[in-house]
């Protein structure tokens with residue numbers, strides 16, 4: 001199976017490297033030239049549970065360099081780059097190409113469907129983690145972490161089985177779901193638990209999980225998400241906010257920083273619109289109040305704006 005990753009940063013490199021090590025034909029596509037050059041020159045260095053392996057994999061900065069159609073395109077750019085990224089991937093998308101997002105948040109499948117057609121789009125969520133340590137060097141958190149994929153209409157198709165088989169053979173624990181929408185909301189609750197609060201406070205998980213008033217705020221944000229999903233008729237498996245709160249920190253050290261905090265600290269935009277913002281948008285549609293998530297969206301956007309050249313800035 002020829003698998004092309006659109007976005008080969010922390011997670012794209014982690015999952016792409018693991019699939020390549022497992023024997024799949026993998027292409028990593030990313031504009032980060034130094035990263036691409038390092039991978040092509042010396043392989044992708046993957047640090048996993050203290051041991052480093054070097055994986056031979058091909059990287060390039062543009063889909064035009066691949067020269068052949070992909071069987072599977074996995075989208076792992078930050079959410080706000082999704083539309084531009086899938087448009088730029090047109091040269092590798094043919095009649096049989098499946099396009100799948102493993103990004104955090106909600107709404108990517110609608111963007112992808114608008115660009116490539118809904119029949120080509122599958123959905124997925126992953127609990128795998130990755131950190132880019134430098135060009136060509138990634139810390140992988142694949143071990144014991146589940147990935148769930150599925151068709152948008154819930155059918156257990158041959159193509160879905162093929163993809164989950166390829167992932168499992170490579171060592172990525174993958175399950176096929178006939179309720180991928182529920183899976184996507186379950187994962188959203190995990191991100192809602194700590195994303196906005198840590199972005200606003202600058203706290204690592206050690207701090208977040210020490211202060212009861214922050215736990216109350218997190219539980220309130222998750223509860224709003226659960227109420228919205230239930231109003232939308234989504235079959236979620238997390239119905240107790242405390243479960244999402246506990247799951248969000250499972251296996252992570254006190255010094256862990258959420259991706260939303262990491263984005264702010266590295267001077268980038270966050271995915272707040274796709275995480276807390278999804279709860280707010282769905283809540284507005286269904287008449288479910290979401291004041292805690294609305295406040296978190298406003299505050300994170302305020303922090304992003306404070307770094308811009310806004311009128312009156314001294």
Ligand SMILES: NC(=O)C1=CN([C@@H]2O[C@H](COP(=O)(O)OP(=O)(O)OC[C@H]3O[C@@H](n4cnc5c(N)ncnc54)[C@H](OP(=O)(O)O)[C@@H]3O)[C@@H](O)[C@H]2O)C=CC1
Pocket residue numbers: 006007008009010011012029030031032076077078079081084085086088102103104105126127128129130131132259271
């Ligand atoms: N890292 C993790 O542990 C996890 C991440 N996720 C999700 O995965 C997604 C990716 O996150 P992560 O890997 O951390 O992010 P990164 O920022 O590390 O990687 C994204 C990469 O995509 C590149 N990119 C931007 N535009 C394009 C484009 N048009 N074509 C190809 N590549 C492009 C970026 O380059 P540039 O920097 O130049 O913009 C960057 O190198 C997010 O939705 C995140 O929420 C989900 C679970 C865990």
Ligand SMILES: CC(C)(CO)C(=O)C(=O)O
Pocket residue numbers: 104129190191194195248257258259260
């Ligand atoms: C690892 C986890 C679940 C932590 O909230 C995450 O997905 C993130 O930080 O974006």
